[in-house]
Amino acid sequence: MPKIRVTKRFHFEMAHTLYEYDGLCRNIHGHSYNLEVTLLGEPRKQPEHPKDGMVLDFADLKDIVKTQIVNRFDHALMVNELVPGEQIELLQKTTDRLILVGFQPTTENIVAYIAEILQQHLPSGVSLFSIRLYETVTAFAEWFASDNQ
Numbered sequence: 792m793p794k795i796r797v798t799k800r801f802h803f804e805m806a807h808t809l810y811e812y813d814g815l816c817r818n819i820h821g822h823s824y825n826l827e828v829t830l831l832g833e834p835r836k837q838p839e840h841p842k843d844g845m846v847l848d849f850a851d852l853k854d855i856v857k858t859q860i861v862n863r864f865d866h867a868l869m870v871n872e873l874v875p876g877e878q879i880e881l882l883q884k885t886t887d888r889l890i891l892v893g894f895q896p897t898t899e900n901i902v903a904y905i906a907e908i909l910q911q912h913l914p915s916g917v918s919l920f921s922i923r924l925y926e927t928v929t930a931f932a933e934w935f936a937s938d939n940q
């Protein structure tokens with residue numbers, strides 16, 4: 792049975808700030824993130840089944856990624872928990888979509904965070920192969936299962 796990779800693209804708008812960064816990105820600013828999620832699995836081999844030939848129905852993949860990532864991250868502000876408490880309190884007054892994380896919200900760390908979440912929500916029989924997260928048109932980070940075993 793061949794193993795096949797399937798990929799679906801997603802998009803979300805998110806703001807972040809790089810805590811104590813020595814450049815413009817220390818300011819709150821936004822990105823139009825593009826996300827590519829690639830799964831690995833064997834296409835179903837059940838000729839009578841409506842999902843015959845699918846590793847995972849793209850619709851099911853969309854449901855998982857939208858529920859776990861896009862719907863939570865879209866139009867949110869992601870901030871490092873190290874930011875002083877009084878600043879966090881101010882931010883909480885101006886947005887109901889503040890995501891506090893225990894890491895600097897770089898593309899690298901966000902892609903690893905997404906991988907951690909998605910791995911917990913995939914059905915059996917498929918695995919997360921890779922994730923590519925574009926922060927800008929010219930910059931992206933990738934997570935590969937094979938690099939993280």
Ligand SMILES: Nc1nc2c(c(=O)[nH]1)N=C([C@H](O)[C@H](O)COP(=O)(O)OP(=O)(O)OP(=O)(O)O)CN2
Nearest residue numbers: 807809816822896897898899900926927928929930
């Ligand atoms: N290794 C990383 N470096 C930087 C990150 C990151 O997540 N990982 N993030 C930033 C800023 O948040 C922001 O994304 C700036 O990135 P940059 O590519 O420099 O953006 P530009 O708009 O200047 O892109 P150009 O296409 O070169 O105009 C900083 N560094």
Ligand SMILES: [Zn+2]
Nearest residue numbers: 807816820822
């Ligand atoms: Zn940025």
